[in-house]
Amino acid sequence: xxxxxxxxxxxxxxxxxxxxxxxxxxxxxxxxxxxxxxxxxxxxxxxxxxxxxxxxxxxxxxxxxxxxxxxxxxxxxxxxxxxxxxxxxxxxxxxxxxxxxxxxxxxxxxxxxxxxxxxxxxxxxxxxxxxxxxxxxxxxxxxxxxxxxxxxxxxxxxxxxxxxxxxxxxxxxxxxxxxxxxxxxxxxxxxxxxxxxxxxxxxxxxxxxxxxxxxxxxxxxxxxxxxxxxxxxxxxxxxxxx
Numbered sequence: 743x744x745x746x747x748x749x750x751x752x753x754x755x756x757x758x759x760x761x762x763x764x765x766x767x768x769x770x771x772x773x774x775x776x777x778x779x780x781x782x783x784x785x786x787x788x789x790x791x792x793x794x795x796x797x798x799x800x801x802x803x804x805x806x807x808x809x810x811x812x813x814x815x816x817x818x819x820x821x822x823x824x825x826x827x828x829x830x831x832x833x834x835x836x837x838x839x840x841x842x843x844x845x846x847x848x849x850x851x852x853x854x855x856x857x858x859x860x861x862x863x864x865x866x867x868x869x870x871x872x873x874x875x876x877x878x879x880x881x882x883x884x885x886x887x888x889x890x891x892x893x894x895x896x897x898x899x900x901x902x903x904x905x906x907x908x909x910x911x912x913x914x915x916x917x918x919x920x921x922x923x924x925x926x927x928x929x930x931x932x933x934x935x936x937x938x939x940x941x942x943x944x945x946x947x948x949x950x951x952x953x954x955x956x957x958x959x960x961x962x963x964x965x966x967x968x969x970x971x972x973x974x975x976x977x978x979x980x981x982x983x984x
Contacts, residue, residue, distance in 0.1 A: 743776045743955050744855075748791060750783045750799040751810050751941075758889075758931040760800025760834050766936050766967070767796070770946050773962035785813040788934060791820045794829060795949050800837020801931060804838030804847060804864055804891065811840055811852060818855045825857055829925040830948040834934060838927030840893060840922060858922050859894035860911075867891065873930055874978035877901055882940040884976045886930030888918075901928050907982035924948050937974065940969050 747765055768778045782936045791797070795857045802810060825831065836898055839845050839862040847854045847864040854862075872887045877884055884902055893912055900917030902910065910916030919928035926945075947957055 743950070743953055745771055745776050745778045745795045745949060745953075746793055747778060747780045747796045747798065748777055748783060748789060748794045750797070750814065751783050751785065751802070752800070754785065754806050755800045755802035755810055755835075755837055757801040757803065757835060758887075759933055760931070762933045763800070763832060763834065763935040764798055766933075766942060766964070767945060770942055770962065771835055771862070771965070773964075774950070774958055776950075778915075782859055785809065791817065791824060794824060795953065796945070797821070797824065797831040799814065799830065799833050799837035799840070801837060801929075802935055804836060807836040807839065807845070808852060810837070811845070811854065814840055815853075815855065820934050821855060821893070822857060825923055825925045828924050828948075828952060830945055830952075831836075831926065832945070833927040835924070835929055835931060836892075837888070838920060838929060839894070840908065841922065841925065842894070843896070843929050845892075854979065856918055857925065858897065860894055860898075860920065862892045862894050864892045868911045869909040872981070873902070873918065874910070874975075874982045875902035875905040875910075877941075878903055878921075879944050883975055883979065884929075884930070884935055885971065886934055887979050888929050888934045889931070890929045894920075901926050902930075907978055936967060937971060939971055942967075 841857045842860040845862045901919030910918040
């Protein structure tokens with residue numbers, strides 16, 4: 743199977759090594775025996791999204807986010823259609839906020855794509871903290887690091903149902919991120935798929951399932967990722983229990 747991955751604005755939205763999410767996803771799909779084409783999209787460029795297997799946008803500064811939003815609006819109908827059809831997507835950091843209803847900063851309010859009815863309000867206050875939480879998608883915990891300046895209100899279905907350690911969308915201990923069908927958004931970095939092997943497997947499983955491909959068993963493992971996850975999960979779990 744040949745997989746087509748769309749990477750929006752790799753130069754504009756690439757804080758915290760966000761590109762590594764695609765690096766590890768590509769490697770994992772290749773370990774499963776598939777070939778992968780990564781198509782990058784810069785502002786103003788045209789792209790055919792109709793046959794996309796996965797769509798990704800990384801984190802950016804608040805200024806870069808607004809530039810990305812101005813261009814990304816032209817893809818709103820296509821993104822909504824793909825989301826409705828179950829295409830998996832990952833929006834990291836400030837890119838997550840593009841999926842909601844609006845983004846507000848000191849300059850004003852900007853209309854976002856409206857895939858979900860949440861809002862983001864940015865301020866000078868930042869949350870910089872480790873996060874340990876859980877998701878409805880699988881039993882393993884989610885680990886990561888968060889650095890954000892926004893409060894996200896109105897998320898109906900968060901990616902992390904709770905944060906035993908760290909800050910969620912609105913407060914300490916709340917849900918974090920957003921889940922819209924197979925569309926995932928989160929402010930957690932690390933990068934997210936690198937730090938969380940079970941989430942990587944989950945994304946790969948969706949991609950393969952939509953193409954009628956069963957995952958090979960046993961599933962491939964990337965040893966250094968597994969070791970890093972075990973160490974981080976143990977340390978953050980102990981901190982959350984104090």
